[in-house]
Amino acid sequence: MRTKDKDVNILGIETSCDETAAAVVADGKIIKSSVVASQTRLHEKYGGVVPEIASRAHIEKIYPVISEVIQQAEVSEGDINAIAVANQPGLTVALVIGVTAAKTLSLMWEKPLIAINHLHAHLQSAVLDEEDLELPAVALIVSGGHTSLYDYRSPLDPKLLGATIDDAAGEAFDKVANILRLSYPGGPSIEKAAEKGNPKTIQFPRSMLGRDSLDFSFSGIKTAVLYHCRGQDMKGEDKVGSMSEQEIADIAASFQTAIVDVLIKKTERAVERIGAKTVLLGGGVAANNELRTRLQAMCETAVPAKKLLVAPKQYCTDNAVMVASLAYYKYKARLFADLSLEPKATG
Ligand code: KG4
Numbered sequence: 313m314r315t316k317d318k319d320v321n322i323l324g325i326e327t328s329c330d331e332t333a334a335a336v337v338a339d340g341k342i343i344k345s346s347v348v349a350s351q352t353r354l355h356e357k358y359g360g361v362v363p364e365i366a367s368r369a370h371i372e373k374i375y376p377v378i379s380e381v382i383q384q385a386e387v388s389e390g391d392i393n394a395i396a397v398a399n400q401p402g403l404t405v406a407l408v409i410g411v412t413a414a415k416t417l418s419l420m421w422e423k424p425l426i427a428i429n430h431l432h433a434h435l436q437s438a439v440l441d442e443e444d445l446e447l448p449a450v451a452l453i454v455s456g457g458h459t460s461l462y463d464y465r466s467p468l469d470p471k472l473l474g475a476t477i478d479d480a481a482g483e484a485f486d487k488v489a490n491i492l493r494l495s496y497p498g499g500p501s502i503e504k505a506a507e508k509g510n511p512k513t514i515q516f517p518r519s520m521l522g523r524d525s526l527d528f529s530f531s532g533i534k535t536a537v538l539y540h541c542r543g544q545d546m547k548g549e550d551k552v553g554s555m556s557e558q559e560i561a562d563i564a565a566s567f568q569t570a571i572v573d574v575l576i577k578k579t580e581r582a583v584e585r586i587g588a589k590t591v592l593l594g595g596g597v598a599a600n601n602e603l604r605t606r607l608q609a610m611c612e613t614a615v616p617a618k619k620l621l622v623a624p625k626q627y628c629t630d631n632a633v634m635v636a637s638l639a640y641y642k643y644k645a646r647l648f649a650d651l652s653l654e655p656k657a658t659g
């Protein structure tokens with residue numbers, strides 16, 4: 313692929329959790345290369361991400377992944393205009409690997425360094441291809457570590473409207489999959505099991521946290537599934553081993569529908585609150601088909617109807633395209649970081 317003189321090529325780096333990713337994106341939307349080295353296999357036997365293992369795997373993969381995207385994009389160091397890295401939020405021991413690599417390249421290649429918020433980047437993956445975005449928009453970001461609603465009026469300054477006060481939606485999927493002895497990561501395996509289940513079998517709680525709240529709480533539903541499987545107060549024996557495939561499917565479907573009910577209701581509230589014209593959906597849980605379909609239905613039946621923009625499935629889970637794409641807007645605004653940039657767990 314040839315690089316035109318006017319392209320602004322940004323190398324994006326992402327290591328906030330368990331994916332080592334890099335990408336080269338031109339002008340915020342032309343994806344020249346993207347590589348994601350997933351660590352799922354390393355963490356699956358623990359049923360969740362082990363920070364120390366994640367950190368070591370990032371150290372191993374970061375150099376090969378960056379070399380690969382530079383090669384695939386057919387660019388040289390001289391064609392890269394800036395180095396962008398997700399520096400928050402995430403696991404500090406994981407973020408630090410990407411941040412250190414980005415700082416090193418910025419220093420060696422004498423390119424500006426751009427710090428990116430990982431959640432704002434997830435949001436960017438929903439608007440990658442959008443030419444005429446009608447604002448304001450409400451953005452729902454649902455991932456393994458976060459569940460957040462934003463008032464989105466510009467890529468550089470999304471305003472947080474609400475967030476989870478305990479577990480993230482993806483985390484609830486992962487923990488419930490663990491209870492049901494389904495494979496890790498839990499989201500895709502619950503979704504698959506739920507296909508054959510009846511979502512009306514069990515009425516799991518839908519925590520709304522008061523009439524006006526835009527915050528989320530998913531720890532109660534996880535406990536409800538646990539009690540359903542092990543008896544109240546965990547006094548009974550674990551029934552999962554003796555459950556039929558159909559019973560597991562019914563629990564998975566009932567759980568998934570309860571989570572989606574809450575996500576839809578809160579998004580609807582946020583839409584009404586800010587008078588949104590568009591809804592954006594991103595993050596790993598945005599790959600879920602029930603969530604995508606029902607959010608689409610909510611947007612269509614709203615008065616007036618809203619436009620729904622969903623991240624393409626390959627950019628729902630962690631990737632560096634979203635980092636490099638968002639960095640373009642920071643590049644244009646000359647919002648650069650310096651070599652004192654640090655990883656931050658929150659943000
Ligand atoms: O955005 P992501 O890759 O990582 C974080 O930033 O956390 O999200 C990973 C999360 C995991 O909890 C995974 O179970 C969930 O996204 N996930 C899904 C689906 N695919 C991934 N949840 C529900 N349905 C899916 N199809």
Ligand code: ZN
Pocket residue numbers: 430434455456595596629630
């Ligand atoms: Zn993420």
